[in-house]
Amino acid sequence: MKNLALLISPRAKSAYFNDLIEVARAELAWVLGSDKTITFQKTGALEFLSVSASESQIPTLLKLSFVYGIFEQHQNHLIPLPVEASLKLHEDFVFGAKFKGKTNELLTQLLINIGLDSIDYENIANVKMLDPMCGRATTLLWGMRYGMKAKGIEQDAKALADIRQNVKKWCKIHRQKHQFKDGFVGGKATKGNSGKFIEFSVDDTSMRVITGDSAEACRLLNNEKFNLIISDLPYGVQHFTTSQTRNPLAVLKECAKDWCASLKAGGVMVLAFNRNIPKRRELLGVFTEHGMQELAFTAPHQMSESIVRDVVALQMPSN
Ligand SMILES: C[S@@+](CC[C@H](N)C(=O)[O-])C[C@H]1O[C@@H](n2cnc3c(N)ncnc32)[C@H](O)[C@@H]1O
Structure with a gap:
């Protein structure tokens, strides 16, 4: 299992307004299972939901509506993962x-x-x-x-x-x-x-x-x-x-x-x-x-x- 920090997309604010964090939690909990501990974290202006997940779940996490990028957490360090959602057609x-x-x-x-x-x-x-x-x-x-x-x-x-x-x-x-x-x-x-x-x-x-x-x-x-x-x-x-x-x-x-x-x-x-x-x-x-x-x-x-x-x-x- 990896400790992951999911960077919340700036676009997600205009989708979910003031309820952004709760909606993001609901989407994440649905795909990973409601028994997972999900933590909200803020570093400067960047907002994250942190969760532990397996390597094989990363492609699914990349497609969550609020996710802008994924970081791996090592103690206090956040390391960006060089991964992209696999999608067809230009956005x-x-x-x-x-x-x-x-x-x-x-x-x-x-x-x-x-x-x-x-x-x-x-x-x-x-x-x-x-x-x-x-x-x-x-x-x-x-x-x-x-x-x-x-x-x-x-x-x-x-x-x-x-x-x-x-x-x-x-x-x-x-x-x-x-x-x-x-x-x-x-x-x-x-x-x-x-x-x-x-x-x-x-x-x-x-x-x-x-x-x-x-x-x-x-x-x-x-x-x-x-x-x-x-x-x-x-x-x-x-x-x-x-x-x-x-x-x-x-x-x-x-x-x-x-x-x-x-x-x-x-x-x-x-x-x-x-x-x-x-x-x-x-x-x-x-x-x-x-x-x-x-x-x-x-x-x-x-x-x-x-x-x-x-x-x-x-x-x-x-x-
Ligand atoms: C909220 S809009 C959907 C917008 C769409 N998701 C988009 O981004 O273009 C709801 C749509 O339902 C259509 N609609 C309402 N009643 C319908 C019916 N009985 N049969 C087919 N379409 C209907 C409306 O014309 C409207 O375009």
Whole structure:
């Protein structure tokens, strides 16, 4: 075992605000196990979480959303480890675009980490991830960086053009070899563009964004099953849902059956939401009603006067 000090990224403050340390602890404890002693430490302006971990856990620690670098601790000395997270695509694909309603990139990474740590898999290239309310694809592009196959559904028909423009720009700047494919689910154009998709692939990783109402997820996805569902649910004034109410609960109730049917046995759903509306219990209830089981993860953090963002995780029981 090594005594490690995980340097907290300056970016993490704008993801988790004043609750940064607690959220970072929750993420770390989830991947290492809650029996670990985690200590907060400050050296000048640099902030660390210290923990003991094995060499084989370092690649996972490097991908934690708050981690900027890892140091090994020898008495009072901190020695930086020459290690980097192994990720595909340039980080600009995820962090480069700024748009209204974008989910914080690090929070998105945390959701993926919680999900990945809760499922069984041998090869990440075989893990399939769905974001059923994917906006402009922050989750899906992270999925590609992790080496997964990702799909998303978004009701806003304008999203496809925005995503294409963004991805093309970074491919050009970073000379990234890639492929695009467009089409309609089922092969035929439809009224309102429901089922229209674009697919972006690089080597053996890809993402597909499909226009449509997530309540029809099974039809839009041809009944495909996923290991992970990861999403930042609509909250706040910017993210009106299809029924134009600020409470996403009604929409989620319409979606729950198809989302649960889209998960493999043992699959995990990790959702970020504003816990002022809906309440955590109510949100969990929408999915436990369809046979899912709550996992004990929570990471509340105050974003603004009216938004306390939190995370729920649920698992589809294995057969
Ligand atoms: C918080 S935003 C997600 C932002 C996304 N993670 C990103 O960074 O681009 C929630 C998204 O859910 C979409 N949405 C709401 N209701 C939907 C529905 N019934 N079907 C599909 N998408 C929906 C909204 O249009 C919005 O883009």
